Amino acid sequence: MFNIFQYGFIQNAFVAGSIVAVVTALLGYFLIVRGLTFAGHALSNVGFAGAAGAVLAGIHPVYGLLLFTVGAGAVISVLGKRIRERDVAVGVVMTFALGLGILFLSLYHGFAESAYSILFGSILGISQSDVVVTAVFSLAIILSLVFLARPLMFSSFDPEIADARGVPVRALDIIFLILVALAISVAMQIVGVLIVFALLVGPAATANRLTPRPARAMGLAILLGWTYTWLGIFLAANTVFPVSFFVASLSFIVYLPVRLLSSRWWRRGLRGGNVRA
Amino acid sequence: MQDSIILENVGVRFGELSILSDVNLSIRAGEFIVVLGPNGAGKTTLLKLLLGLIRPSAGKIQVLGRTPRRGNQAIGYVPQHRVIEPETPLRARDLVGFGLDGHRWGIGFPGRSRRETIDRALDEVDTLSLAESPVGLLSGGEQQRLMIAQALLTNPQILLLDEPLANLDLAHQQEAVSLISRICKTRGASTLLVSHDINPLLQVTDRVLFLARSHAAIGAPSEVINNETLSRLYGLPVEVARVADRFFVLGAEL
16 A cells, blocks of 8 residues: 555656645635735636647647746736736636637647546646756745745735835736746646645635745645645556546535634634634 | 925826815824715725825825825835635735835745834834734724824825725724823824714824815814714715714715
8 A cells, every 4th residue: 555655757756745735735825815816716727728739730748738827827917907807817717718729729620639638637647857847937936936025915914005115016926927927837737727726725715724924825725735645646547437536526625614614713813812713 | 393294286086086175284294184975986996095095186185294105215105904714825914014024035034033023013013912813713803903003014104994994883993092192192103094973082183184076175083074074075955963072964874
């Protein structure tokens, strides 16, 4: 049962999955507090179309992914300044990308298998060089987030005051979505779109329900991301079911009771500062 | 005393629409000014001019001897109340902390002096006991205080408050007014407070700035809020009734 760890591809899966879990947890926190979960979801779908286009054009999927997700991220943040406008912009951009995805799919025969691997990942088929690429990109994204941390927080919670204080709010909007796009592009071809999205939203959503302290919420989201990834790989390696299924299900199974119970302890215990959550 | 804000022949146009035209005024250091006027008269626009968020289409503005610029730490700004979702993952202390270093790059590590500075600001608006509470669970009045504490963290010489009384009931309005006037006095900061009602502020205000139809009138409350001045500003007959030391404006929207 535990002898799966002697296989190189399982070790690679653990390492790559763990790195992806850190990046997605941090981006996920901001995605949620900025009200951008729908945009994150859309970028994953847009990425699928990009990858499909790249395969059709005979180039490496990552180029299509980068082009489509970064482009869509920029378009979404430029078109949608307010939240309501933004969701409309996201919807329009996403359906256009999905339309393109369908077109590429129909033009390329025998594509079904590639599409399957993009959508649901091939985390158990990760090479050592994949791990290195993931690590390099992830480190770059994490360092960017560290540099942007305070202005990004400020503009997430109060863009109006941040603007008056000289924070480049619009530029941060665009840079943040581009970082999300980069993370999705890199992670998607390694762990698959479903795991990316499950890890982007699930851990941070659960963590935000458990503590009002931003640093703690991010740390907790990373721990949850690791737990889902490790358990998912472990369970998949010992059964016939795919990793994506386990990661997505674990994320949901933990989120559900936390979501249902949390409104109670938010209202009761935390009020007045008598409980230091 | 020195003037902290000077506007000379200032005009603001958005395309065909004139928001402010030919506004002249000067505000002294430490002065408490209530900004009144109907919706769309340019009250918020005036604040944004001072913050450097929009540029005047005509005239000159001086804030503490300089042209307005974004990110001016000498100005503390509290915008109109915005609903904060109940389950926002942010504590009162975090929200106030944005005022200290939210604009700086990097993570910023928690330290004792940072903590004490934030505690002092929380204490100044009587919310120290709420420091660890999630902001979304606090009342509108408590959130308002936190926003004021946040604005105070740079030790501003000018405070701009956009409708801080709008979402408060009468008792809380009185509390907020005495808190704001206390801060204005102890810190000697010039304060511009936008409101729809002068009455709760009569005791604390030095002068009133009345904006209507893109024009402005400034002076002591009884100099501005009278039949003649308001009729001229609105361009229609306006009657002011004074009952028990309270002003009631009849015939015009305030």
